[in-house]
Amino acid sequence: MNVEDYILMHGDAEPDYLSAINRKTHQKILNPRMLSGHLQGRVLAMFSKMIRPDVILEIGTFTGYSALCLAEGLSEKGKLHTIECDDELEDFIRKNFKESPYNEQIELHIGDAKNIIYDLHDTFDLIFIDADKREYQTYYDAVFPKLRPGGFMLIDNTLWNDKVLDEDGRRDKQTAAILAFNENIARDTRIEKLILPLRDGLTLIRKK
Numbered sequence: 001m002n003v004e005d006y007i008l009m010h011g012d013a014e015p016d017y018l019s020a021i022n023r024k025t026h027q028k029i030l031n032p033r034m035l036s037g038h039l040q041g042r043v044l045a046m047f048s049k050m051i052r053p054d055v056i057l058e059i060g061t062f063t064g065y066s067a068l069c070l071a072e073g074l075s076e077k078g079k080l081h082t083i084e085c086d087d088e089l090e091d092f093i094r095k096n097f098k099e100s101p102y103n104e105q106i107e108l109h110i111g112d113a114k115n116i117i118y119d120l121h122d123t124f125d126l127i128f129i130d131a132d133k134r135e136y137q138t139y140y141d142a143v144f145p146k147l148r149p150g151g152f153m154l155i156d157n158t159l160w161n162d163k164v165l166d167e168d169g170r171r172d173k174q175t176a177a178i179l180a181f182n183e184n185i186a187r188d189t190r191i192e193k194l195i196l197p198l199r200d201g202l203t204l205i206r207k208k
């Protein structure tokens with residue numbers, strides 16, 4: 001048994017509709033490892049329940065797993081917007097949302113987040129960024145004005161399989177982008193920030 005197995009044995013199980021998405025994603029979809037999974041999913045759900053957001057934005061839906069974890073914390077009339085650019089995933093995602101208790105509270109947007117962000121006119125209490133690593137700074141700059149003061153942002157994969165520590169990291173475009181992004185976040189005085197060493201690194205941000 002490893003430490004993650006131990007943690008999972010002593011925490012909450014995944015709801016059935018989430019374990020079904022996990023299983024179907026591994027059976028039918030390319031790159032199933034992109035899915036947040038049991039441990040990170042429970043962390044996202046717990047953060048969302050602590051924040052109790054009215055409006056959430058997610059960038060990078062994939063098969064809907066993390067969106068449904070975040071939706072667990074929504075206020076009673078709360079809403080979650082999630083953006084996915086791969087239109088081949090649309091039917092699979094919509095079916096997954098329909099089989100959950102949160103379908104009515106979720107709005108799926110199919111298209112490039114870099115465009116769709118500008119069509120959304122809400123102010124967000126919680127934003128989760130988990131899409132193309134090379135575009136993190138672009139997403140961040142676009143969503144920052146839409147995050148309410150005191151609101152939170154969670155950003156996935158910011159340790160990038162520990163490649164951020166790799167001397168040669170700057171040669172690979174995704175690692176170089178994550179390194180530059182992390183440096184900009186460290187210097188940004190408008191926020192409080194912390195990289196949590198969970199899975200592939202999860203940056204927690206609070207807008208002052």
Ligand SMILES: C[S@@+](CC[C@H](N)C(=O)[O-])C[C@H]1O[C@@H](n2cnc3c(N)ncnc32)[C@H](O)[C@@H]1O
Nearest residue numbers: 034035036060062065066084085112113131132
């Ligand atoms: C790591 S996966 C997301 C995993 C999901 N959040 C979860 O935890 O289950 C990243 C997703 O972002 C999508 N994506 C990449 N670039 C995007 C963009 N510019 N706009 C919207 N979605 C994008 C990809 O197609 C992919 O499905």
